[in-house]
Amino acid sequence: MFDIGFWELLLIAMIGLVVLGPERLPVAIRTVRGWMSNVKRFSDTVKTELNEELRIQELHANLKKAEQVNMENLSPEVAESVRSLKEAAEMVTKPYMNKTEKSAIEPTANKENNE
Template identity: 85%
Template sequence: MFDIGFWELLLIAIIGLIVLGPERLPVAIRTVRGWIGNVRRFSDSVKNELNEELRIQELHANLKKAEQVNMENLSPEVAESVKSLKEAAEQVTKPYMKTTETTTANTIENKENN
């Protein structure tokens, strides 16, 4: 990323020691390390989001291809995309189904108890 060698780092450390002194230098290093960690986490999250968006775009394109051929004679990659979309749809609806079933069961229990 940055083309900084050993001698450049040594020069930065010496200047930091002279400017900040031995008491404040460790605190400054921890602060900078925290900033760098935050930047890395942010860049990783952005990268992951972009990868997910690209994957979603690919799934949508494959789904459109499948719709054009009326879901018959699908290529293996398009069939796999359709299968993963179906699984994702099932995972999305399952928590709501469980909540609805639990609510219905609780309502029936309350009516029986009263």
């Protein structure tokens, strides 16, 4: 990305040492390193989110294609996308189903305890 070699870094370090002095140079280096790590973390987050959005977009396109052919004679890629969408839908609804099942079981358990 940047074309900075060893000698350029050494020159920057010497200028920083002269300008900032030996007391403040380590603090400045830590601060710049923190900024760089924050920028890298932010760029990684953005890249991950973009990849997920592209994947979701592809899944939606494949689902529309599957709906157009009425879920018959699907290509392997489209069938895989439909399967992964169904799994994602099941994972999303699963926590709610567990709560409903527990609430349906609890009244019968309370009746048994009261008797």
